[in-house]
Amino acid sequence: MIDIDLVLAIAHHVAVFSVFGLLIAEVVLLRPGLTADRIKQLGTIDGAYGAMSLLVIIAGVARVIWGAAGWEYYVTNWAFWAKMAAFLLVGLLSLPPTLAVMGWRRKLAAEPGFSPDAGEVARLRRFFAGELVAFAFIPAFAAAMARGYGAL
Numbered sequence: 001m002i003d004i005d006l007v008l009a010i011a012h013h014v015a016v017f018s019v020f021g022l023l024i025a026e027v028v029l030l031r032p033g034l035t036a037d038r039i040k041q042l043g044t045i046d047g048a049y050g051a052m053s054l055l056v057i058i059a060g061v062a063r064v065i066w067g068a069a070g071w072e073y074y075v076t077n078w079a080f081w082a083k084m085a086a087f088l089l090v091g092l093l094s095l096p097p098t099l100a101v102m103g104w105r106r107k108l109a110a111e112p113g114f115s116p117d118a119g120e121v122a123r124l125r126r127f128f129a130g131e132l133v134a135f136a137f138i139p140a141f142a143a144a145m146a147r148g149y150g151a152l
């Protein structure tokens with residue numbers, strides 16, 4: 001008999017660690033003096049980051065619905081909602097870098113030597129810094145809610 005709660009927990013953890021790894025890869029790659037290859041690489045990694053985030057949501061929602069605790073456990077828990085808010089914040093903060101990289105790739109197609117200026121790169125790095133700070137709260141809220149803290 002397959003333990004669906006275990007399978008979903010494994011999927012959730014693998015997706016979560018992948019998302020975090022991809023976020024760190026973007027932080028490392030986004031530096032002044034970006035070359036065409038780097039911009040393309042950033043675009044690929046950002047796409048994977050989006051796809052993996054979707055998997056986190058699918059596995060997370062599935063855990064709420066089919067997990068061992070039952071959905072009532074989570075919807076009545078403020079630590080769960082705080083975790084959702086932190087996750088949403090990470091998602092919102094990821095939008096400006098995603099849109100910028102998409103724009104750079106379009107510019108590259110028209111102008112092969114294009115490289116964004118250092119000010120623009122610095123501005124986008126601040127969004128990544130914000131994402132990292134907001135991200136750190138997610139496992140904290142997750143651990144709390146998994147242990148019954150936050151019950152309303």
Ligand code: HEM
Binds near residue numbers: 016056057060
């Ligand atoms: C990047 C985003 C996320 C991270 C880093 C994350 C992290 C975690 C971690 C570390 C746990 C294990 C907690 C523990 O057992 O100590 C967990 C559990 C869980 N997460 Fe997430 N999560 C994320 C997104 C989501 C989303 C979007 C949902 C639902 C919509 C969700 C729903 C759940 C559920 C239901 C559990 C099980 C808690 C329990 O054992 O009772 N997660 N998460």
